[in-house]
Amino acid sequence: MDRERLIFLHHCEGLTWNQLKSIVAADPELKSVFSMDICRLRMSFRLSEQTAKRLYQHMKQYNSTYIMKNLMRHSISAVTIFDKDYPPLLKSIYDPPWVLYGKGDWTVLNRDKMISVVGTRNPSKQGKQALQKVLEPLIDDNWIVISGLAKGIDTFAHELSVQNNALTAAVLGSGLLQIYPRENRDLAKKISEQGIVISEFSPQVTPKRWHFPLRNRIISGLSRATLVAEARTKSGSLITADQALEQGRDVFAIPGSILEECANGTNFLIQNGAKLVMSAEDIQNESF
Numbered sequence: 001m002d003r004e005r006l007i008f009l010h011h012c013e014g015l016t017w018n019q020l021k022s023i024v025a026a027d028p029e030l031k032s033v034f035s036m037d038i039c040r041l042r043m044s045f046r047l048s049e050q051t052a053k054r055l056y057q058h059m060k061q062y063n064s065t066y067i068m069k070n071l072m073r074h075s076i077s078a079v080t081i082f083d084k085d086y087p088p089l090l091k092s093i094y095d096p097p098w099v100l101y102g103k104g105d106w107t108v109l110n111r112d113k114m115i116s117v118v119g120t121r122n123p124s125k126q127g128k129q130a131l132q133k134v135l136e137p138l139i140d141d142n143w144i145v146i147s148g149l150a151k152g153i154d155t156f157a158h159e160l161s162v163q164n165n166a167l168t169a170a171v172l173g174s175g176l177l178q179i180y181p182r183e184n185r186d187l188a189k190k191i192s193e194q195g196i197v198i199s200e201f202s203p204q205v206t207p208k209r210w211h212f213p214l215r216n217r218i219i220s221g222l223s224r225a226t227l228v229a230e231a232r233t234k235s236g237s238l239i240t241a242d243q244a245l246e247q248g249r250d251v252f253a254i255p256g257s258i259l260e261e262c263a264n265g266t267n268f269l270i271q272n273g274a275k276l277v278m279s280a281e282d283i284q285n286e287s288f
Contacts, residue, residue, distance in 0.1 A: 002029065002030050002031075003080045003082060003083065004064040004067075004068055005030040005031075005034075005064055006024075006030060006080050006082075006098060006099065007064065007067060007068070007071075007078050007080065007099055008062070008063070008064040008067050009023065009030065009033070009055075009058075010098055010099040010202065011058070011062070011067055011202045012054060012055050012058040012059075013054070013058075013202070013205065014051060014054055015051065015054075015055060017095055017097075017098065019045065019047060019051065020098050021098075022045045022046060022047075023045050024098075026044060026045060027044075033045075033059075034059055036056075037056065038052045038053055038056045039052075041055055041056060070203075071101070071203070074176070074177060074203060075103060076101050076102065076103055076176055076177075076203055077101070077102055077103075077106070078099055078100070078101050078102075079099070079100050079102065079106060080098065080099050081096055081097070081098055081099070085106045086100070087100075087106075087109040087110065087222055088110060089114075089221065089222055089223065089224065090109075090218065090221045090222050092221075092247075093217065093221040093247045094246070094247070095217065096221070097200035097218065098200075099200065100198050100199070100200055101175070101176055101198065101199050101200070101201075101202065101203060102176075102196050102197065102198040102199075103176055103192040103196065103197045103198075104169075104191070104192040104193070104194075104195055104196030104197055104198075105167075105195065105196055106196060108144055108167050108168075108169055108195050108196045109144075109169060109196065109198075109222055111144050111167075113138075113141070113142060113143040113144065114143065114144040114146055114169075114222065114223035114224070115138060115143055115144070115145060115146065115223055115225055115226075115227055115283065116146045116147065116219045116220055116222060116223045116225065116226040116227065116240070116244070117131070117135065117145055117146065117147045117153065117154070117157040117226075117227050117229065118147065118148065118153065118154065118216070118219060118226060118227075118228055118229075118231070118236070118237040118240045118241075119131070119152060119153025119154070119157075119228060119229040119230045119231055119237050120152050120153055120230045120231055120232060120235065120237065120262045120265075121150055121151040121152035121153075121154075122151075122152055122262065123152050123153050123156065123229070123230050123262065124230065124256075124260060124262055124263075126256070126257070126260075127153070127229060127230035127254075127256060127260075127262060127263070128153075128156055130229065130254050130256075131153065131156065131157065131160075131229040131230075131254065132156075132160060133279070133280075134227070134229075134254060134277055134278075134279060134280050134282075134283070135157060135160055135227075135280070136160060136164065136280075137279075137280035137281075137284075138280045138283065138284070139160060139161055139164050139166045140164070141280070141284065142166070144166075144167050144168065144169060144195070144223075145157050145158065145160070145161045145166070145168045145169070146168070146169045146170075146171065146219055146222050146223055147168070147169075147170060147171070147219065148170065148171050148172070148173070148212075148215055148216070148219055149170040149171070149172060149179075149180075149181075149184050149187070149188060149191075149197070150181070151181055151184075153229050153230060153237075154170075155184060155187065157229075158170060158187060158191060159187065161191075161194075161195070162187070162190050162191065162194055165194070166194075167194060167195040168191055168194065168195040169191070169195050169196050169197070169198065169222065170188060170191045170195075170196075170197045170198070171198055171199065171215050171218045171219050171222070172188075172197065172198070172199040172201070172207075172215065173199075173201075173207050173208075173211040173212040173214070173215040174199065174201060174205055174206055174207035174211065175199055175201045175202055175203040175204050175205035175206070176197060176198075176199055176203045177203040177204055178203075178204060178205060178206045178207065180206075180207040198218075199215075200214065200215075200218065212236055213236070213239055216236060216239055216240040216243055217240075217243045217247075219240055220240050220241075220243045220244035220247055220249055221243075221247055221249075223249070224249055224250060225244075225249060225250040225251070225252060225283065225286070226240060226241060226244040226249060226250070226251050226252070227252045227253070227254070227277065227283070228240075228241055228251065228252070228253045228254070228265070228266050228269055228274070229253075229254045229266070230254070230256060230260075230262045230263055230265075230266060231262070231263075231264075231265030231266050231269075232261060232262055232264055232265050233264045233265045233268055234265075235265055237265060238265050238268075238269070241253075241269055241274065250275065250286065251269060251273075251274040251275065252274060252275045252276075252277045252282070252283060253266040253267075253269040253270050253274040253275070253276065253277065254266060254277050254278075255267055255270055255276055255277075255278075
């Protein structure tokens, strides 16, 4: 497998995980794909006419040298699923990203003590205090906090790590040159200096609604356990918890007041088998 060709194809906007899987399966060395016309691309890899045209134009307009130099110019490194630096736990999920782009230290994602943290974008004061009570002892014990850089709980979890000079990892739903939300650009820079910021989307890709469920499977897939801190019953946090369970990972939840809407989701998770967490020890005492 030529890793630069894989990274080049991965840059083709609109090419899905399954479509790239079809290409890799039919053309493991990624050689013949570059000599195909639109008709052959469509027939060989079962692509739609629109996708085949987009891929053909991408291959004619750019080349792998241009792509790799562009990554280097922005201090972005790329790791393919075939590389030794690829996060080992993530490789075991059903649909691991073919390529990850990162700014920071990749070894952060190869630690024993890692916890994924998700929650509402509008946490209560009590919710943040509860998360701080649980998370700070873990951070002091050199646990790596993984989250999604979103507003609310994600931001708070990353900030706790940064403030305590600890490593943390942020997973984006956009490219690394299109940080979202924009107000977290400075935080993303600090995380890259004190951990790593990663994305499966090529650097210039802007955030889209459907990117975030994809991002969530990476957040849960990077660690053996996901901690949910305040979530409504219909939320991305519960999607992440479901994905963690599908991946065979543990799910922890911090309980909340039955009077708080933002605790309904976490309480629901506990009712349905998530492990109730009241202290860091509840997580530390588990054998993953």
